[in-house]
Amino acid sequence: MAQTNIYSRIIGTGSFLPPRRVTNEELANQLAVRGVETSDEWIFSRTGIRARHFISAEQNTSDLALAAAQNALDAAGLDPQSVDLVIVATSTPDQIFPSTACLLQRKLGISNGGPAFDVQAVCSGFVYALTMADNFIRSGAYRTVLVVGAETFSRLLDFDDRTTCVLFGDGAGAVVLGASAEPGILANALHADGSQAEILCVPGRPQAGVIAGSAFLHMDGRAVLKLAVNVLEKVALEALAKAQLAPEQIDWLIPHQANIRIMQGTCRKLNLPFERMVVTVDQHGNTSAASIPLALDQAVRDGRIKQDQHILIEGVGGGFTWGASVIRF
Structure with a gap:
């Protein structure tokens, strides 16, 4: 009897943005102070x-992830208990x-004992996590x-560095x-x-109860731009x-969604x-590992993405990491 191949398909998408929206003008006024x-x-x-x-002081990355996950599960028509594996891409x-x-x-409230783990590949994190999930399903494991993909990058920013x-x-x-x-x-x-x-890092680390080094994001913008444009074309092809x-x-x-010039x-x-x-x-600005699934969900919900269309997603981030996936929706 011929063995049936197992594939993975996206059956639901979701997203969430914290309520506080900060325009360029508002941010410029805050920085001027x-x-x-x-x-x-x-x-x-x-x-x-x-x-x-920007997230509020009372919220955490997992709170944003929870709202997005609930929306995706609702779109798929599934109860959380049906989830065999949870992967979160976050830095x-x-x-x-x-x-x-x-x-x-x-x-x-998932209590079925299935595994759960984070993936740390910065802005490429969602592509990495999706690839891992795809391989797990193809193998028959789940x-x-x-x-x-969930991020609270506002907590890594040095607001004295306008770049x-x-x-x-x-x-x-x-x-x-x-x-x-x-x-x-x-x-x-x-x-x-x-x-x-x-060229793109947060070089701090906990040591003796305090942060050793810097807990702020550091980026060499020119080096990132040069590398990103080069590798994104290659990995897409x-x-x-x-x-x-x-x-x-x-x-x-x-x-x-890092920079419109790169895109x-x-x-x-x-x-x-x-x-x-x-x-x-x-x-949205650059939401790192959240940016691709945020954009995907928006395009699904506004009707641009339709069944059987082909989608190319790609990302590049600190590490340096990069990746791409081709999806039939």
């Missing part, structure tokens, strides 16, 4: 960002340990996997992957280059080749019109 000069025009012209959302966990995934599992503090925001996005006889996640490609670790698709067969490109550069290199790219960076 600190003697830091910037403006809406300066920020937007360099990044494409108009606003971002801003609630605490050093336990993992944010375990805290999310508890908040969802049938229903919750994958969440970084204007870029990032907080939020969470989630997908539910289910086992299927029909292919959904068509191909994945992941890479890393640890020799580039210093690699994933497309694995999926046996040409760039023109992609209905929607959902890149990591448009990838579009140009793939010869895709800008109209086929999902853009949320203008309203």
